[in-house]
Amino acid sequence: MRKVFARPKSMKDMPMHYCPGCTHGIIHRLIAEAIDELNVFEQTIVVAPVGCSVFCCDYFDCDAYGASHGRAPAVATGVKRVLPDKIVFTYQGDGDLAAIGTSEIVHAAARGEKITVIFVNNAIYAMTGGQMAPTTLLGQVTTTTPKGREKELNGSPIKMSEMLSVLDGSAYIARVSVHNPAGIFKAKKAIKTAFETQISGKGFSMVEVLSTCPTNWGMTPLKALKWLEENMIPYYPLGEFKTPTEVV
Amino acid sequence: MAKILMKGNEAIGEGAIRAGCKYFFGYPITPQSELPHYLAKRLPEVGGVYLQAESEIGSINMVYGAAGAGARVMTSSSGPGISLMQEGISYLAGAELPCVIVNIVRGGPGLGNIAPAQSDYWQATRGGGHGDYQLIVLAPDSVQEIIDLINKAFDLADNYRIPVMLLGDGVLGQMMEPVIIEDQYETKAPKEKKWASTGRMGRGSKNLVTSLHIVPEDLEKHNIKLAAKHEEISRSEQIWEEYNTKDARLILVAYGTTARVCKAVVDMFREEGMPVGLLRPVTLWPFPSQILNSLADQADNFLAVEMSMGQMIDDVRLAVNGKKPIHFYGRSGGMLPVARDIYQEAQKLLMEE
Amino acid sequence: MLEAILIAGFGGQGVLSTGQLLAEAGMVEGKHVSWIPSYGPEMRGGTANCGVTISDNPISSPVVTEPTTLIVMNRPSLEKFEKTVKKDGIIFINSSLIDIKATRKDVRVYYIPANEIAENIGNGKIANNVILGALIELTRVVTPGAVEKSLREVLPPHRHKMIPINLKALEAGAELVK
Numbered sequence: 001m002r003k004v005f006a007r008p009k010s011m012k013d014m015p016m017h018y019c020p021g022c023t024h025g026i027i028h029r030l031i032a033e034a035i036d037e038l039n040v041f042e043q044t045i046v047v048a049p050v051g052c053s054v055f056c057c058d059y060f061d062c063d064a065y066g067a068s069h070g071r072a073p074a075v076a077t078g079v080k081r082v083l084p085d086k087i088v089f090t091y092q093g094d095g096d097l098a099a100i101g102t103s104e105i106v107h108a109a110a111r112g113e114k115i116t117v118i119f120v121n122n123a124i125y126a127m128t129g130g131q132m133a134p135t136t137l138l139g140q141v142t143t144t145t146p147k148g149r150e151k152e153l154n155g156s157p158i159k160m161s162e163m164l165s166v167l168d169g170s171a172y173i174a175r176v177s178v179h180n181p182a183g184i185f186k187a188k189k190a191i192k193t194a195f196e197t198q199i200s201g202k203g204f205s206m207v208e209v210l211s212t213c214p215t216n217w218g219m220t221p222l223k224a225l226k227w228l229e230e231n232m233i234p235y236y237p238l239g240e241f242k243t244p245t246e247v248v
Numbered sequence: 249m250a251k252i253l254m255k256g257n258e259a260i261g262e263g264a265i266r267a268g269c270k271y272f273f274g275y276p277i278t279p280q281s282e283l284p285h286y287l288a289k290r291l292p293e294v295g296g297v298y299l300q301a302e303s304e305i306g307s308i309n310m311v312y313g314a315a316g317a318g319a320r321v322m323t324s325s326s327g328p329g330i331s332l333m334q335e336g337i338s339y340l341a342g343a344e345l346p347c348v349i350v351n352i353v354r355g356g357p358g359l360g361n362i363a364p365a366q367s368d369y370w371q372a373t374r375g376g377g378h379g380d381y382q383l384i385v386l387a388p389d390s391v392q393e394i395i396d397l398i399n400k401a402f403d404l405a406d407n408y409r410i411p412v413m414l415l416g417d418g419v420l421g422q423m424m425e426p427v428i429i430e431d432q433y434e435t436k437a438p439k440e441k442k443w444a445s446t447g448r449m450g451r452g453s454k455n456l457v458t459s460l461h462i463v464p465e466d467l468e469k470h471n472i473k474l475a476a477k478h479e480e481i482s483r484s485e486q487i488w489e490e491y492n493t494k495d496a497r498l499i500l501v502a503y504g505t506t507a508r509v510c511k512a513v514v515d516m517f518r519e520e521g522m523p524v525g526l527l528r529p530v531t532l533w534p535f536p537s538q539i540l541n542s543l544a545d546q547a548d549n550f551l552a553v554e555m556s557m558g559q560m561i562d563d564v565r566l567a568v569n570g571k572k573p574i575h576f577y578g579r580s581g582g583m584l585p586v587a588r589d590i591y592q593e594a595q596k597l598l599m600e601e
Numbered sequence: 602m603l604e605a606i607l608i609a610g611f612g613g614q615g616v617l618s619t620g621q622l623l624a625e626a627g628m629v630e631g632k633h634v635s636w637i638p639s640y641g642p643e644m645r646g647g648t649a650n651c652g653v654t655i656s657d658n659p660i661s662s663p664v665v666t667e668p669t670t671l672i673v674m675n676r677p678s679l680e681k682f683e684k685t686v687k688k689d690g691i692i693f694i695n696s697s698l699i700d701i702k703a704t705r706k707d708v709r710v711y712y713i714p715a716n717e718i719a720e721n722i723g724n725g726k727i728a729n730n731v732i733l734g735a736l737i738e739l740t741r742v743v744t745p746g747a748v749e750k751s752l753r754e755v756l757p758p759h760r761h762k763m764i765p766i767n768l769k770a771l772e773a774g775a776e777l778v779k
Contacts, residue, residue, distance in 0.1 A: 041448070042447060042448050042449050042450060043447040043448075043449060044447060045445060045446070045447050047313070048458075054460065055462075057456055062447070062448060063445040063446060063447050063448055063455050063456070064445060064454060064455075064456045064457070064458070065312075065313065065316055065445055065456070065457045065458065066456070066457065066458030066459065066460045067309065067312070067339075068309065068335055068336065068339050071306075071309035071312075071336070074305070074306045074309035074310050074312075074313070075309050075310070075312050075313040075316075076313060077299070077306075077310050077313060078271075078273065078309065078310035078311060078312060078313020078314035078315075078316070078317070078321070079313040079314065079316065079317045079445075080313075081271065081297045081299060081310070081313075082271060082297075082313070082314045082318070082319040082321075083317050083446055083447065086446065086447045087447075103303055103305070103306065104302065104305075104306055104309070106302075107301070107302035107306065251628060253621070253624060253628055253634070253636070253754075419637065419663075419664065422637065422638050423635060423636060423637040423638075423663050424621065424635065424636040424637075425634065425635045425636070426628045426633075505664070508661060508662045508663060508664065509664055511661030511662060512661040512662035514661070515661050584664060586666050587662060587664075587666065587667075588666070588667070
């Protein structure tokens with residue numbers, strides 16, 4: 001019998017703690033597949049954030065670090081500067097990367113740190129109880145924006161991919177979504193390209209993955225996927241914002 | 249191995265390099281600038297990396313990454329920057345990562361000023377950040393001792409897997425004294441770090457550097473392990489200097505630059521035949537409590553002298569444990585205690601008897 | 602022997618490097634030395650100073666608050682530090698730039714037109730060394746030979762051609778107080 005589907009080698013065989021319908025699991029798998037396909041599992045190191053994916057270093061079977069909230073790019077910088085031949089990636093949520101860790105992500109990108117960042121944007125702080133994130137859409141109801149996010153009070157959501165792509169140090173920046181099979185296929189391709197960018201030493205790479213949080217959004221998993229498509233993608237356009245070929 | 253004249257801040261840098269430190273992450277702040285200036289030039293010469301971070305928060309987390317990867321790594325700053333680093337220091341302690349953190353203390357609180365001070369004593373010796381932990385804190389009082397202690401700092405850090413802080417002040421950083429410096433210090437710590445997270449590379453199992461223990465039973469177990477380590481350090485690593493304490497009835501207690509001034513005060517008294525001595529803690533944590541407690545059997549009085557409003561005096565009190573009265577003389581805000589003033593303060597205590 | 606020397610003047614007058622030269626020379630002679638620059642509140646007002654301690658025994662405190670010898674290169678420094686000098690100590694006053702007299706009667710005071718002498722030798726920048734020459738002649742804290750050796754250490758190689766003129770300044774200062 002031919003095996004057509006199996007657990008990626010880079011992932012541990014264990015149940016995940018993520019809520020039903022959460023897309024973290026899919027994104028984890030795409031990363032693991034990319035690592036396997038590039039055959040770099042033994043030299044890969046993951047830096048986990050604070051937030052729902054704080055346990056991601058339990059699921060990836062490679063060497064790992066737990067960073068403090070927002071500091072994963074700085075930790076990854078320290079690791080990569082000591083071990084320039086290893087593959088170092090961070091896995092960060094929107095609160096972690098786009099609020100408390102803005103300084104670290106911007107400067108890691110500006111320095112052109114040869115690391116890969118997987119940025120999971122689900123427009124909310126999930127672990128702490130559904131508070132407004134820097135990426136929460138205008139009008140979106142959260143536990144700290146009970147009447148919906150107001151521009152006058154909270155400003156507008158931050159578009160990190162666009163922001164980081166203008167820095168000279170960033171080599172590959174893409175935004176993808178995992179709300180449907182076609183999107184997942186493209187996401188996988190972008191994640192692989194990001195790792196390849198690091199392996200070839202071209203500079204900083206980041207993939208922003210639009211993701212759902214049915215629990216804190218208060219929706220069924222299916223409705224959440226639809227909500228992402230209809231509300232997030234119009235504000236957060238998908239595509240590659242910067243590719244290594246542009247790097248001089 | 250000739251004698252050379254060296255500035256304290258530069259001695260920290262050169263000492264670190266000779267101790268095998270190849271990585272430095274830092275952010276500019278006065279009055280420790282000569283150290284990063286020196287290392288920015290020297291580290292690339294020895295195949296190391298000097299990287300200026302976006303903030304002290306950035307630097308300490310880079311230290312976390314580099315230490316986790318098994319490297320000998322250092323950062324330095326002063327009061328306000330060290331405050332920013334506290335989050336990272338707590339994580340380093342939690343994850344049991346060895347590193348050396350230099351604090352060239354300046355006047356505080358807040359922005360304070362850039363003049364020498366010892367007012368970060370509490371912060372340094374009580375952990376500094378959140379959680380149940382300690383740092384080893386070393387306080388040299390000469391440029392030669394900086395060189396010797398920086399080497400020891402890296403060994404202690406590696407042996408116990410604990411962050412070590414070198415506490416100095418602007419005077420110590422700026423002054424020049426002759427030093428003898430080895431080409432390469434012989435480390436007494438194990439070179440191989442099997443726990444380091446460096447990529448599995450056929451190891452067969454993963455290494456994880458983290459301070460996260462989500463299950464309370466696990467975290468308690470971890471904290472008990474840390475406490476046992478702290479106890480062992482406390483037992484075996486107290487360092488101090490006794491200066492004319494043998495028959496002393498009044499004992500000054502001071503560290504760092506203040507201890508140097510106090511030595512001059514002791515000299516003044518001894519010239520007059522007065523039984524005054526100095527106990528100089530070299531490790532501020534672990535504080536040399538044992539010796540201080542035994543000196544309390546012989547002395548009538550203790551005088552804690554600090555460049556603060558009185559912080560180390562807490563540890564003197566704990567050590568002496570009520571056996572004898574403890575007095576305080578301090579200058580603050582960047583003012584240096586003058587030998588003549590300490591002398592007068594001490595004289596009052598001698599007259600009381 | 603313990604000499605605690607305070608050298609003070611305007612920033613840019615080279616008082617820090619003069620102190621360093623003296624400390625280096627003390628070290629060359631196998632003495633205990635320390636050098637400490639003005640720091641903190643002392644730095645206000647554009648004046649710079651450094652304390653150099655040279656001793657046969659280990660130095661307890663490197664901080665020079667009661668100098669045995671004071672060199673002042675400008676007037677604010679004289680006004681500020683005259684009172685700190687130990688009884689029976691020495692004050693060297695750069696009379697080229699300081700038009701007032703010292704008031705202390707319990708110390709020895711030497712007025713040296715250091716800038717004029719230095720200009721005559723050929724370079725105003727070596728005025729400090731004229732006074733340093735006088736100090737060494739009077740206190741014997743280090744030997745002229747040790748200073749000559751130390752100039753090689755303190756000056757960067759491309760400035761070694763300045764050594765002869767520096768030595769001349771030291772000699773001129775020494776002659777003045779012989």
